Amino acid sequence: xxxxxxxxxxMIQQAAKDFAERELLHDVIERDEKAIFPTEGIKKLVxxxxxxMMTDPKWGGGGMDTISYVLAMEEIxxxxxxxxxxMSVCNSLVIWGLETYGNDAQxxxxxxxxxxxxxxxxxxxxxxxxxxxxxxxxxxxxDKGDHxxxxxxxxxITNANSASTYIVIAQTYPDKKHKGINAIIVDKNTxxxxxxxxxxxxxxxxxxxxxxxxxxxxxxKENRIGEDGFGFTFAMKTLDGGRIxxxxxxxxxxxxxxxxxxxxxxxxxxxxxxxxxxxxxAFKLADMAVKIENGRNLCLKAAWLKDxxxxxxxxxxxxxxxxxxxxxxxxxxxxQVHGGYGYxxxxxxxxxxxxxxxxxxxxxxxxxxxxxxxxxxxxD
Amino acid sequence: xxxxxxxxxxxxxxTKIKFLNNNTTxxxxxxxxxxNPWDELALTRAIExxxxxAGAVSEITVVNVGLPTTEPTIRKALAIGADKAxxxxxxxxxxxxxxxxxxxxxxxxxxxxxxCGIESSDYNGTSVGGMLSELLDFPSVSAVSxxxxxxDQLKLKREIDGGQEIIGISTPFIGIVQKGIxxxxxxxxxxxxxxxxxKPLQVVEPVSADLYTDFVSFDYPKAKASCKKVDPDNVKExxxxxxxxxxxx
Numbered sequence: 222x223x224x225x226x227x228x229x230x231x232m233i234q235q236a237a238k239d240f241a242e243r244e245l246l247h248d249v250i251e252r253d254e255k256a257i258f259p260t261e262g263i264k265k266l267v268x269x270x271x272x273x274m275m276t277d278p279k280w281g282g283g284g285m286d287t288i289s290y291v292l293a294m295e296e297i298x299x300x301x302x303x304x305x306x307x308m309s310v311c312n313s314l315v316i317w318g319l320e321t322y323g324n325d326a327q328x329x330x331x332x333x334x335x336x337x338x339x340x341x342x343x344x345x346x347x348x349x350x351x352x353x354x355x356x357x358x359x360x361x362x363x364d365k366g367d368h369x370x371x372x373x374x375x376x377x378i379t380n381a382n383s384a385s386t387y388i389v390i391a392q393t394y395p396d397k398k399h400k401g402i403n404a405i406i407v408d409k410n411t412x413x414x415x416x417x418x419x420x421x422x423x424x425x426x427x428x429x430x431x432x433x434x435x436x437x438x439x440x441x442k443e444n445r446i447g448e449d450g451f452g453f454t455f456a457m458k459t460l461d462g463g464r465i466x467x468x469x470x471x472x473x474x475x476x477x478x479x480x481x482x483x484x485x486x487x488x489x490x491x492x493x494x495x496x497x498x499x500x501x502x503a504f505k506l507a508d509m510a511v512k513i514e515n516g517r518n519l520c521l522k523a524a525w526l527k528d529x530x531x532x533x534x535x536x537x538x539x540x541x542x543x544x545x546x547x548x549x550x551x552x553x554x555x556x557q558v559h560g561g562y563g564y565x566x567x568x569x570x571x572x573x574x575x576x577x578x579x580x581x582x583x584x585x586x587x588x589x590x591x592x593x594x595x596x597x598x599x600x601d
Numbered sequence: 602x603x604x605x606x607x608x609x610x611x612x613x614x615x616t617k618i619k620f621l622n623n624n625t626t627x628x629x630x631x632x633x634x635x636x637n638p639w640d641e642l643a644l645t646r647a648i649e650x651x652x653x654x655a656g657a658v659s660e661i662t663v664v665n666v667g668l669p670t671t672e673p674t675i676r677k678a679l680a681i682g683a684d685k686a687x688x689x690x691x692x693x694x695x696x697x698x699x700x701x702x703x704x705x706x707x708x709x710x711x712x713x714x715x716x717c718g719i720e721s722s723d724y725n726g727t728s729v730g731g732m733l734s735e736l737l738d739f740p741s742v743s744a745v746s747x748x749x750x751x752x753d754q755l756k757l758k759r760e761i762d763g764g765q766e767i768i769g770i771s772t773p774f775i776g777i778v779q780k781g782i783x784x785x786x787x788x789x790x791x792x793x794x795x796x797x798x799x800k801p802l803q804v805v806e807p808v809s810a811d812l813y814t815d816f817v818s819f820d821y822p823k824a825k826a827s828c829k830k831v832d833p834d835n836v837k838e839x840x841x842x843x844x845x846x847x848x849x850x
Contacts, residue, residue: 228673232680232794239788270791283791 226292233274233289237296240269245301250566252303252427256419258383259427262304267338271297272311276320280328281337287524291469295517298473299480302576303428305473309466310379311335315342315388318404318459322447331386331406343384343409344463345375345433346456352376352586355390355456356399360435362391369393369405369445371413371438377583381416381431385409389435390456393449402452406444413438424575461534463584465523468540471548471580472516478548478555478573479509485559485568502558509551516544535597541580542590548577602654602750602772604647604661605712607703607729608678609637609721610671624818636674638786639718641681643776645783646748647716648682654750660684662712666693666702672802680789680797691807695814696724700732705808707737713772714755719744719779730777740774746781 226234244265252259266272275290276282290312298305319332334340351357360373371391387407394401407414417432446455483506486497496502523536552574556563563570581587612618612632619628636644644663651658663678665671666689675686689702707715717730734741746765747758757768757776789797831839843850 228676229794229798231673232677232789232797233791236788236790236794243785243788268790269788274791278792278795284795285791 226288229285230289230292233285234292234296236269237271237293238299240265240271241297241300241304245297245304249301249427250569250572252301253424253572254426254566256421256426258429259301259304259307262301263307263341263383266304266308270338271308272338272341273316273336275312276316276332276336280320281333282316282320287465287527288521291465291472291520291524294466294469295473295476295520298470298576299477301427302470302474302573302579303425305470306379306425306428307341307383309463309470310344311342313463313466314344314459315386317462318344318388318446318455319406321458322404322451322455323406326443327406327446335386340385341380341383342386342388343378343380344459345378345387345389346460347375347377349374349376349432356402356453358390358392358402360389360391361395362389362393362403362405362440364393364442365439367442369403369440369442371405371407371435371440373435375433375435377420378431378433379583380429381433382419382429387433388446390452393452397450399453400450402456403450404446404452404455405440406446407438407440411438411440422579424572424577424579460584461537462527464537464541464590465520465527465533467580467584468516468520468523468537468544471541471544471577472513472520474573474577474580475509475516475544475548475551476513478552478570478577479506479513481568481570481573482506482509482555482558485562489560496558505554505558509554512547512551516540516547519543535594538585538590538593538597541585542587542594545577545580545587545590548580549574552577602658602713603711604650604658604714604716605707605710606640606644606647606661606663606678606683607715607717607733608640608644608663608665608674609699609718609723610634610665610667610674611637611721611723614638614722618821620819620821624820625816627819634671634674636678636786637718637721637723639720639722639778639780640716641678641718641786642780642783643716643718643778644678644681644683645785645787646778647714648787649783650748650750651682657750662687662710664689664703664706666691666699666807668692675802676797677789679800679802680793681787682789682793683800685801685803687803687805689805689807694812694816696726696728697732697813698810700729700736701810702807703729703733704736706805707733711773714748715739715773715775716748717775717777719777730775734775737775740770741777742768742770742774743777745776745778748776748778748782 245262270283273282274285278284316335335342362369362371389405389407393403413436415434420430486502487495489496519540523533523540526533526536555570562568613635616632621628647661661683662685663683664687665675693699720727744759745757746760749756754769759766
């Protein structure tokens with residue numbers, strides 16, 4: 222067993238850190254407050270190749286491993302999770318799904334522009350009545366011979382406005398339940414697609430979240446990913462990888478808040494000494510450090526399993542559940558360490574605390590992760 | 602046109618400096634090593650020149666005088682965009698040693714533009730570029746804050762008291778660059794990091810050289826004195842402290 226990162230992994234970690242501190246930090250508070258999409262940050266993210274960083278170079282990607290992806294996600298999330306979530310959705314859900322299950326024609330047409338960052342993707346699974354229960358898809362993709370006709374509404378769609386390429390999960394054969402679901406590639410500019418207003422969120426406010434309405438949207442049959450009825454399996458497999466991304470995001474939110482808490486505790490004085498010298502604060506920091514280390518190890522374990530082509534669904538669910546809940550705890554404590562300053566925007570930790578909350582909810586709530594974990598460990 | 606960028610491997614600028622063995626050895630435990638910031642800016646500008654004048658600039662080489670432990674730093678330079686690298690296998694003891702080894706590398710090839718950072722952030726010697734120029738008998742310009750290619754010539758700018766000096770110069774020449782030569786050091790992209798593994802890194806054994814300096818030991822700077830606050834209305838007390846305690850008036 223080797224806990225040391227390779228030179229390439231260290232270089233990617235440093236590149237992500239430099240990118241976040243140089244390109245995102247200076248306006249992250251303003252973008253969060255005014256809910257402004259990070260257009261310039263994403264442009265730079267694309268230039269650096271982070272959007273398709275794990276994709277095979279033959280499709281225009283960076284060819285990096287999942288460990289590198291975890292390290293990069295952590296560094297970017299320390300500063301700005303609204304940018305990190307664009308990276309996670311593109312890499313883990315849209316690009317990985319297309320690369321793993323798409324055919325060569327789909328890869329040439331859709332994967333290459335996504336992997337090179339010319340286009341952004343979105344993954345449309347959640348619905349008003351189907352979030353964690355992904356089997357209850359109400360959106361339909363009616364088989365019309367040479368095309369599908371899509372009708373329905375998708376909710377909470379990250380990148381809904383900025384994306385050009387959607388992967389839509391929809392029901393083709395309702396009587397077959399989850400075995401009748403398909404995953405279909407849809408160009409956002411297809412007639413019949415409309416977007417709801419920008420969602421006013423508690424955190425990650427500069428990420429671009431909308432509902433998306435489909436009204437008789439005609440999509441060629443060749444845009445279906447995999448065999449007829451493969452959509453539910455596609456969504457579940459894709460979400461297994463997606464959890465590594467969101468777990469790493471939660472880890473970054475926690476470690477970003479922790480680093481700020483440590484720095485502040487060494488500067489702020491109370492009762493004649495720096496507050497880090499008070500056991501009440503020092504022990505909080507110790508607890509935070511242990512939790513972050515645990516979370517990082519879970520993320521890296523899941524990433525390592527994926528890189529070794531070993532089953533990683535359980536590990537990624539564990540990483541996602543633990544890191545999301547841990548991020549909520551750690552950011553809350555980071556605010557506490559900062560006292561009143563922690564409650565105002567300037568010190569960043571209140572924003573990180575709001576961002577942490579979302580990691581417990583999206584791409585499978587913490588409760589859903591526990592379903593995945595418990596079903597897996599009780600299976601035999 | 603071939604560009605050579607000389608790079609030093611230095612501790613990250615946020616490193617807490619500690620010494621061992623009775624202050625005779627730098628404690629490198631846990632230190633993160635980086636490309637000297639001035640050299641990194643020089644490399645960034647070299648890449649910008651290659652991108653802007655694709656026909657004129659054919660190749661960028663980086664050279665470092667250091668032991669194998671400096672190779673991660675060299676690989677980073679390759680990831681940023683240098684085409685190839687040379688490492689002179691020597692633990693450099695002073696500026697002259699570095700300049701001499703670099704001059705031997707340059708004599709063996711035909712570089713047109715040689716760029717050095719004005720100083721390194723570890724020893725801040727500001728010596729290598731000038732020494733290199735003397736050893737090679739090449740023209741050099743110091744404190745260069747802008748460089749561009751104009752036909753067969755190079756256009757340089759350097760900061761001077763109250764303004765800028767604009768200089769035209771022919772190749773080969775040595776540019777000793779300061780901050781401003783590039784806006785920000787370039788962050789390596791994923792493709793660059795992947796390609797860095799396969800770019801050539803040649804290791805060259807050093808030539809023998811005399812040492813003209815004799816290192817004795819390091820010393821820490823004096824600890825900063827604590828800050829005393831004086832009430833703005835109490836000018837008498839301020840004068841008293843400056844006169845009797847600080848002894849500056």
